[in-house]
Amino acid sequence: MKKLLYFVTFLGALLLFTACNKDQDIYRPKQKLYKIWELSEVGDPDQTFIYDKKDRIEKIDVFDRQDSVHYYFNFTYNSDKTVATIEHSTPLYVESVKLYYVDKLVNRITYVMDGATRMEVVFQRDEKTTKITQVAEHYDVDYFSGFDKIVNAPLYQRIIGENPMVTTLYKENGTKGLILHCLRKVTYRGDNIINITDQFPEFSTRVTYDYTYDTLSFNPYYGLPYAYNNLMGYSKNNRASEYVVNYLNEYNMGSKFTTFEYILDKYKFPRRAIRRSSPDNIPFNTYYLYQLK
Secondary structure, three states, X not given: OXXXXXXXXXXXXXXXXXXXXXXXOOOOOOEEEEEEEOOOOOOXXXXXXXXXXXXOEEEEEEEEOOOOEEEEEEEEEOOOOOEEEEEEEOOOXXXXXXXXXXXXXXXXXXXXXXXXXXXXXXXXXXXXOOOEEEEEEEEOHHHHHOHHHHOOXXXXXXXXXXXXXXXXXXXXXXHXXXXXXXXXXXXXXXXXXXXXXXXXXXXXXXXXXXXXEEXXXXXXXXXXXXXXXXXXXHOOEEEEEEEEEEEEOOEEEEEEEEEEEEEEOOOOOEEEEEEEEOOOOOOEEEEEEEEEO
């Protein structure tokens, strides 16, 4: 009887969670992210989510532990509740991400620094499921002319996310007026991404990411826009493992295997995530606090 009751409760939570996320590019989970600690649940959180009266993320307060300062990612919205822009500014520069949609689903984003577009990301989707199947990243000469400034900018680092292969190729070719494209192919099993393959056709370079999942736990980032945390918000469950391989001319140039363990709350959302990567296997902890809806 207890097993049946647990199953019915879990199924009800799953259906409610699914119903609340009909549109993946509108963030509205059963539990809203509130605070995140990336090393230890002591002191100022590394991220604090601040919501407006319409239950939308108004800003994210990020604490820079190295410099002991706070800075903010400010969100603006379209009339249909989709995110229009995310912006971060300092006395030295202003950086922002602009999002463009078709039927509430993002189809293009641009990264802008000091009023100039430095990077564009274009999406393709499956016609039936509307899931993202391909992401094309375009880096041009303007991007690389400000590369050192861009890759150290907080919005770019946390929201767009620095691609290590782009950095490597820039260091090898940056003085040659580098123009670079990354074609990212995305494969799903059910509601989770099981493989991402990044191809850099100009340099015969490929990076593959293979994932397994903890199918009994919910991903706290699910429904957050691509511009916030790349493709992390497009899988319903939490990753159990990640296997990354770098190829050059189809030769394996190195790999890394990472496992994840979760301590869950009663709603099956992670309260704590433990990440271990080969070969040292040192645990890294992330702690989550939520606001109940």
